[in-house]
Amino acid sequence: xxxxxxxxxxxxxxxxxxxxxxxxxxxxxxxxxxxxxxxxxxxxxxxxxxxxxxxxxxxxxxxxxxxxxxxxxxxxxxxxxxxxxxxxxxxxxxxxxxxxxxxxxxxxxxxxxxxxxxxxxxxxxxxxxxxxxxxxxxxxxxxxxxxxxxxxxxxxxxxxxxxxxxxxxxxxxxxxxxxxxxxxxxxxxxxxxxxxxxxxxxxxxxxxxxxxxxxxxxxxxxxxxxxxxxxxxxxxxxxxxxxxxxxxxxxxxxxx
Amino acid sequence: xxxxxxxxxxxxxxxxxxxxxxxxxxxxxxxxxxxxxxxxxxxxxxxxxxxxxxxxxxxxxxxxxxxxxxxxxxxxxxxxxxxxxxxxxxxxxxxxxxxxxxxxxxxxxxxxxxxxxxxxxxxxxxxxxxxxxxxxxxxxxxxxxxxxxxxxxxxxxxxxxxxxxxxxxxxxxxxxxxxxxxxxxxxxxxxxxxxxxxxxxxxxxxxxxxxxxxxxxxxxxxxxxxxxxxxxxxxxxxxxxxxxxxxxxxxxxxxxxxxxxxxxxxxxxxxxxxxxxxxxxxxxxxxxxxxxxxxxxxxxxxxxxxxxxxxxxxxxxxxxxxxxxxxxxxxxxxxxxxxxxxxxxxxxxxxxxxxxxxxxxxxxxxxxxxxxxxxxxxxxxxxxxxxxxxxxxxxxxxxxxxxxxxxxxxxxxxxxxxxxxxxxxxxxxxxxxxxxxxxxxxxxxxxxxxxxxxxxxxxxxxxxxxxxxxxxxxxxxxxxxxxxxxxxxxxxxxxxxxxxxxxxxxxxxxxxxxxxxxxxxxxxxxxxxxxxxxxxxxxxxxxxxxxxxxxxxxxxxxxxxxxxxxxxxxxxxxxxxxxxxxxxxxxxxxxxxxxxxxxxxxxxxxxxxxxxxxxxxxx
Numbered sequence: 065x066x067x068x069x070x071x072x073x074x075x076x077x078x079x080x081x082x083x084x085x086x087x088x089x090x091x092x093x094x095x096x097x098x099x100x101x102x103x104x105x106x107x108x109x110x111x112x113x114x115x116x117x118x119x120x121x122x123x124x125x126x127x128x129x130x131x132x133x134x135x136x137x138x139x140x141x142x143x144x145x146x147x148x149x150x151x152x153x154x155x156x157x158x159x160x161x162x163x164x165x166x167x168x169x170x171x172x173x174x175x176x177x178x179x180x181x182x183x184x185x186x187x188x189x190x191x192x193x194x195x196x197x198x199x200x201x202x203x204x205x206x207x208x209x210x211x212x213x214x215x216x217x218x219x220x221x222x223x224x225x226x227x228x229x230x231x232x233x234x235x236x237x238x239x240x241x242x243x244x245x246x247x248x249x250x251x252x253x254x255x256x257x258x259x260x261x262x263x264x265x266x267x268x269x270x271x272x273x274x275x276x277x278x279x280x281x282x283x284x285x286x287x288x289x290x291x292x293x294x295x296x297x298x299x300x301x302x303x304x305x306x307x308x309x310x311x312x313x314x315x316x317x318x319x320x
Numbered sequence: 321x322x323x324x325x326x327x328x329x330x331x332x333x334x335x336x337x338x339x340x341x342x343x344x345x346x347x348x349x350x351x352x353x354x355x356x357x358x359x360x361x362x363x364x365x366x367x368x369x370x371x372x373x374x375x376x377x378x379x380x381x382x383x384x385x386x387x388x389x390x391x392x393x394x395x396x397x398x399x400x401x402x403x404x405x406x407x408x409x410x411x412x413x414x415x416x417x418x419x420x421x422x423x424x425x426x427x428x429x430x431x432x433x434x435x436x437x438x439x440x441x442x443x444x445x446x447x448x449x450x451x452x453x454x455x456x457x458x459x460x461x462x463x464x465x466x467x468x469x470x471x472x473x474x475x476x477x478x479x480x481x482x483x484x485x486x487x488x489x490x491x492x493x494x495x496x497x498x499x500x501x502x503x504x505x506x507x508x509x510x511x512x513x514x515x516x517x518x519x520x521x522x523x524x525x526x527x528x529x530x531x532x533x534x535x536x537x538x539x540x541x542x543x544x545x546x547x548x549x550x551x552x553x554x555x556x557x558x559x560x561x562x563x564x565x566x567x568x569x570x571x572x573x574x575x576x577x578x579x580x581x582x583x584x585x586x587x588x589x590x591x592x593x594x595x596x597x598x599x600x601x602x603x604x605x606x607x608x609x610x611x612x613x614x615x616x617x618x619x620x621x622x623x624x625x626x627x628x629x630x631x632x633x634x635x636x637x638x639x640x641x642x643x644x645x646x647x648x649x650x651x652x653x654x655x656x657x658x659x660x661x662x663x664x665x666x667x668x669x670x671x672x673x674x675x676x677x678x679x680x681x682x683x684x685x686x687x688x689x690x691x692x693x694x695x696x697x698x699x700x701x702x703x704x705x706x707x708x709x710x711x712x713x714x715x716x717x718x719x720x721x722x723x724x725x726x727x728x729x730x731x732x733x734x735x736x737x738x739x740x741x742x743x744x745x746x747x748x749x750x751x752x753x754x755x756x757x758x759x760x761x762x763x764x765x766x767x768x769x770x771x772x773x774x775x776x777x778x779x780x781x782x783x784x785x786x787x788x789x790x791x792x793x794x795x796x797x798x799x800x801x802x803x804x805x806x807x808x809x810x811x812x813x814x815x816x817x818x819x820x821x822x823x824x825x826x827x828x829x830x831x832x833x834x835x836x837x838x839x840x841x842x843x844x845x846x847x848x849x850x851x852x853x854x855x856x857x858x859x860x861x862x863x864x865x866x867x868x869x870x871x872x873x874x875x876x877x878x879x880x881x882x883x884x885x886x887x888x889x890x891x892x893x894x895x896x897x898x899x900x901x902x903x904x905x906x907x908x909x910x911x912x913x914x915x916x917x918x919x920x921x922x923x924x925x926x927x928x929x930x931x932x933x934x935x936x937x938x939x
Contacts, residue, residue, distance in 0.1 A: 078323075082890075093891070093892065093893070094892040094893070133356070133359075133360065136356075136360060137360070140360070140364075250364060250367055250368060250371075250372075250404070250407075250408055251360075251364050252407060252408045252409045253361065253364070253408060253409035253410060253413050253422045253424070254409045254422060255409075256357065256360055256361060256364065256422075257352070257357075257422050260352075260357065
């Protein structure tokens with residue numbers, strides 16, 4: 065089985081994000097980069113599928129040189145080979161362009177199943193998986209929390225409000241992983257050492273035959289406004305204080 | 321962002337900027353590694369520490385170990401964590417791939433272990449002891465013994481211990497009573513009682529392999545007559561499966577101040593004369609062989625002091641930033657004075673910088689010692705010099721790191737105030753877990769006697785001379801940097817006083833005042849540790865000063881104090897490097913300035929502690 069896991073490198077959830085003074089992006093110095101947590105579920109599920117049914121897991125990522133670290137992490141977890149789409153033209157690419165690059169890189173691989181995270185925790189768009197499936201003309205199921213494979217088809221669970229859907233899909237198809245799908249393994253030390261010898265194919269836009277199109281452009285990054293100081297209602301008379309609180313909620317905060 | 325276990329920026333600074341460990345990657349021994357690999361390994365160690373080990377910290381302490389019907393049960397959470405730790409390949413990561421390890425440099429392993437131990441020091445002892453006991457068999461065992469015992473210890477199936485101490489033989493190992501009686505098939509019947517055996521029994525691994533010191537019947541008394549035996553808890557059948565109990569029984573477990581998650585056992589060997597042991601190595605080589613494990617264990621104990629200092633400090637800083645209490649003393653009378661975070665109060669800041677500087681110094685010292693082991697291994701031509709550092713610094717790493725570790729954990733409680741004394745916060749446990757480090761693996765008193773009595777004179781004094789050479793070089797470098805001149809002068813004064821004292825001790829040792837070095841051994845070790853820390857901190861400050869200069873130039877801030885101040889707030893590197901210089905400066909004025917008078921005091925040959933009558937202690 066030909067299994068693919070798409071991964072994105074994102075700032076650590078604990079990282080303190082600082083917007084550049086000119087608003088063109090975020091300050092990358094001092095940021096710790098990690099694999100997008102939802103993509104980790106995808107990698108783990110890809111590895112489990114391979115361990116049960118055989119096959120090969122290819123991990124793919126689009127991004128600058130530092131992204132290699134995340135690909136190596138997936139290889140250390142147990143993926144077999146990597147593809148790194150690296151081209152300055154893809155820096156800051158929108159979801160469509162990223163998906164187009166992935167599609168071009170994966171086309172010849174003929175994947176049976178592709179795993180993506182349901183969204184990346186940095187820009188929170190959640191589009192790449194769906195667009196990629198569309199470009200490859202394969203079905204996709206989003207936000208899965210369980211996956212079973214038998215007889216050339218998958219059965220997955222997708223939670224919806226108050227219920228869950230059981231969806232069957234024939235391969236090839238693409239799924240996006242949601243929290244709860246599994247508990248991702250840690251890269252073991254032997255895994256890290258083995259990963260050094262696993263092949264990673266580095267491709268640029270020209271090699272893929274993709275012309276990055278700018279469909280969406282980020283105009284400016286702006287930090288959220290600093291939270292204003294809270295107001296404490298003082299006084300000795302609880303009734304008067306309650307009255308004042310109600311007035312403030314109504315007239316200033318305008319919530320009642 | 322700190323993970324509250326270790327400052328990974330400082331770890332990387334020491335590894336790559338201060339020690340320059342990339343040099344190792346050019347040697348044949350370590351050319352499989354690159355800096356990227358090292359960073360990835362550090363990052364995985366952090367994940368393991370935070371997600372797998374840290375969850376065992378509190379319940380390991382509260383639940384503790386239990387003893388029931390002759391069996392010991394460790395905290396329940398340890399089982400799953402141990403499994404994941406072993407699967408991750410951490411236990412023997414620094415050992416050669418031929419025995420299942422990954423051959424990572426020891427200094428890198430040290431950094432990983434610092435983070436792991438900071439998450440829960442008592443959990444970390446289980447793989448640590450198994451690793452150490454397995455290493456004895458790897459080094460001194462026959463091929464058959466390696467196959468029979470070591471393989472299953474190294475793959476985590478079985479545990480390991482070290483059995484030295486007896487009720488009448490603690491610091492004086494030579495007084496042990498455990499006996500080995502020759503049996504016709506070449507094995508030995510072992511009888512005796514060992515106490516204070518960490519993880520002597522536990523319910524995590526299916527079997528436990530005990531390296532046991534005992535005297536073969538008829539062998540001479542003292543340490544020279546001691547042999548070492550491999551004694552499994554369960555006998556092992558020829559096909560490798562487990563057989564019957566090997567007449568090793570747990571008498572009880574201790575109820576201790578700290579490390580509650582590590583069982584401390586009394587083990588009775590051969591109550592029914594059915595305990596069988598195999599000789600490890602040659603007869604009467606027991607102490608020499610066990611010293612391999614003891615030296616490594618001493619460095620591990622130093623690391624425990626470091627790890628606990630590290631997490632105690634990270635917690636204290638984080639708390640001090642959050643805790644709002646009292647207005648600034650110079651604003652207190654103003655009508656608008658508002659309470660501020662306690663990190664702004666001078667006394668708290670001072671405590672925090674005291675902790676920071678000592679912590680960074682002992683981190684550098686422990687890493688340097690591990691790095692010296694790597695250099696000795698990777699550069700056969702320089703082996704003597706680097707191994708000399710290891711010999712010299714082992715007792716200092718053990719004793720100084722654990723002594724200062726206690727001080728740092730104690731100060732962390734001070735920063736928290738009353739809350740720090742309560743179990744709601746982790747710092748009281750750090751202090752309790754830390755205390756054992758000054759005691760076991762040879763008390764710190766024993767370590768200082770080892771330093772003064774053996775290590776200073778070892779290799780005809782070359783080891784200490786080489787270390788003095790390193791310190792002298794640091795002083796010379798720092799003197800060339802304008803902003804470090806005063807700090808360098810303070811280290812120089814302390815260093816000269818230490819050199820003087822060292823020479824004086826050597827003279828005392830040869831004269832009728834031979835008791836002076838013994839009486840003052842622990843003071844000497846403390847002074848020696850202070851000067852070493854001063855050296856490592858100043859060495860770091862030199863690097864930090866150069867890096868800062870470059871950043872200021874890049875940002876056009878060389879001449880502007882205001883620009884520099886702005887950079888400290890916006891640029892993490894500037895904040896970090898400025899902090900390194902501050903550590904060195906604070907330590908110089910706070911500690912190094914006291915070294916000379918302390919040396920003078922020892923040289924005054926005051927003998928009152930030796931001469932006062934016992935009766936005067938008690939009446």
